[in-house]
Amino acid sequence: DSGVTQTPKHLITATGQRVTLRCSPRSGDLSVYWYQQSLDQGLQFLIQYYNGEERAKGNILERFSAQQFPDLHSELNLSSLELGDSALYFCASSGATRNTDTQYFGPGTRLTVL
């Protein structure tokens, strides 16, 4: 158990809908990262927050957004969902933002868009 929690574990929804994925980092970790894992794209970095502020952005679609709250938990919002958004979404956390920091991953949320 990495100490990173994600809810829900599974999410099934329809095209055009909006969903929110939640992540709680390990105790004391200030950085949260979101990744998407799909069969065709592999593991792709989406976005990083550090202590409430956006720190880095990857190939995140405009339909997707995220935020980190004062208690350091983070939410990833996916809207106008398409079939291709079906994937496993991981959250990871680390203590700070040093490049040497280890990122610890949560169990993921499996999103299925029908």
Next chain:
Amino acid sequence: AQSVAQPEDQVNVAEGNPLTVKCTYSVSGNPYLFWYVQYPNRGLQFLLKYITGDNLVKGSYGFEAEFNKSQTSFHLKKPSALVSDSALYFCAVRDENNQGGKLIFGQGTELSVKP
């Protein structure tokens, strides 16, 4: 641009034999290298990392990895494979010049250990 390659989609090993999962990388600055393992329906678990120092890094569950700067490789090894090692293995890299902290992952290698 940073990149990671895992040239083998699948590696098959008999239990008790040594295993190697290959990884090569490309970065502009000094690399920080990581190995993760993913069991079915689970998240990624951290195995080990190379930051600096000794080229042979020891990690969890008896795994180790050898950093080779001239060959830009970071192969994962274990002297004696277990059936329970069967899983998906990911190599990842960060460039020292990358201020964002994101990890660049390889495509993954499926390790199958047969009794």
